[in-house]
Amino acid sequence: xxxxxxxxxxxxxxxxxxxxxxxxxxxxxxxxxxxxxxxxxxxxxxxxxxxxxxxxxxxxxxxxxxxxxxxxxxxxxxxxxxxxx
Amino acid sequence: xxxxxxxxxxxxxxxxxxxxxxxxxxxxxxxxxxxxxxxxxxxxxxxxxxxxxxxxxxxxxxxxxxxxxxxxxxxxxxxxxxxxxxxxxxxxxxxxxxxxxxxxxxxxxxxxxxxxxxxxxxxxxxxxxxxxxxxxxxxxxxxxxxxxxxxxxxxxxxxxxxxxxxxxxxxxxxxxxxxxxxxxxxxxxxxxxxxxxxxxxxxxxxxxxxxxxxxxxxxxxxxxxxxxxxxxxxxxxxxxxxxxxxxxxxxxxxx
Numbered sequence: 001x002x003x004x005x006x007x008x009x010x011x012x013x014x015x016x017x018x019x020x021x022x023x024x025x026x027x028x029x030x031x032x033x034x035x036x037x038x039x040x041x042x043x044x045x046x047x048x049x050x051x052x053x054x055x056x057x058x059x060x061x062x063x064x065x066x067x068x069x070x071x072x073x074x075x076x077x078x079x080x081x082x083x084x085x
Numbered sequence: 086x087x088x089x090x091x092x093x094x095x096x097x098x099x100x101x102x103x104x105x106x107x108x109x110x111x112x113x114x115x116x117x118x119x120x121x122x123x124x125x126x127x128x129x130x131x132x133x134x135x136x137x138x139x140x141x142x143x144x145x146x147x148x149x150x151x152x153x154x155x156x157x158x159x160x161x162x163x164x165x166x167x168x169x170x171x172x173x174x175x176x177x178x179x180x181x182x183x184x185x186x187x188x189x190x191x192x193x194x195x196x197x198x199x200x201x202x203x204x205x206x207x208x209x210x211x212x213x214x215x216x217x218x219x220x221x222x223x224x225x226x227x228x229x230x231x232x233x234x235x236x237x238x239x240x241x242x243x244x245x246x247x248x249x250x251x252x253x254x255x256x257x258x259x260x261x262x263x264x265x266x267x268x269x270x271x272x273x274x275x276x277x278x279x280x281x282x283x284x285x286x287x288x289x290x291x292x293x294x295x296x297x298x299x300x301x302x303x304x305x306x307x308x309x310x311x312x313x314x315x316x317x318x319x320x321x322x323x324x325x326x327x328x329x330x331x332x333x334x335x336x337x338x339x340x
Contacts, residue, residue: 060162067323
């Protein structure tokens with residue numbers, strides 16, 4: 001392993017580290033929004049089931065909540081694209 | 086890049102199209118521009134045709150599309166977020182919804198298959214238009230200092246917390262909002278296009294190598310195409326509803 005590492009040039013190491021960073025960055029950025037969207041949609045569904053007549057209003061608010069939560073994951077995705085070697 | 090020993094084109098090849106005409110000048114036309122022109126033409130054609138016809142009691146054809154679109158935006162965007170006084174923004178919101186929808190939906194139209202909104206220029210322009218409108222509405226209905234006071238010093242917050250709240254509100258209302266609006270649309274379209282391209286390349290390579298395995302990524306491709314239709318409509322809807330929320334928020338002072 002160390003022999004292989006010693007033979008690779010500095011530039012190649014940099015490329016590889018960039019790729020690892022990009023992948024890890026997107027993965028980490030997706031954890032929080034994933035949990036958040038789950039919470040938003042789960043609560044929206046349970047309130048729709050309790051009160052079907054308010055489903056329209058709940059759905060609109062749910063999409064708003066999803067949009068705000070999702071923004072964080074999308075920023076992670078943008079960083080992933082920017083870091084891609 | 087090399088994924089699964091397949092030759093995957095660099096990301097820039099998937100999104101940057103060569104100029105077709107007027108190359109190099111400010112008015113260079115490429116595939117993205119043509120898709121936007123088509124979206125403008127389709128949107129105008131639908132509403133101009135529907136508006137010029139003598140309205141029949143039972144709407145058919147184009148009139149039906151236009152009327153149900155207007156009703157949809159009115160009921161689930163304007164009434165839910167701004168109430169009856171937001172109805173004067175209905176034409177703007179409806180036009181924007183249909184323009185974004187048509188430029189997104191070209192993502193799944195066979196032979197074209199490129200979502201025009203996966204280039205940043207038009208989403209950021211639309212977001213800046215929205216930024217100008219909601220600030221203008223806020224200044225007009227609350228006065229310049231009233232609007233600043235209501236958006237920077239939200240009522241009901243303990244005095245000491247304004248040290249933290251005011252800078253956050255300043256950045257999030259006046260700087261981050263247009264960017265997050267544009268990035269949400271753009272990144273969703275980029276992600277969708279990359280997803281479709283990945284499965285299409287996988288299918289193509291496996292098919293060329295004579296594997297029966299091509300069926301699996303192809304099924305995924307069909308599934309994802311359906312999903313992307315949903316995403317296209319949803320992103321147009323979310324862009325419109327966030328615009329309505331921002332305009333509605335600056336129309337009234339928070340209590």
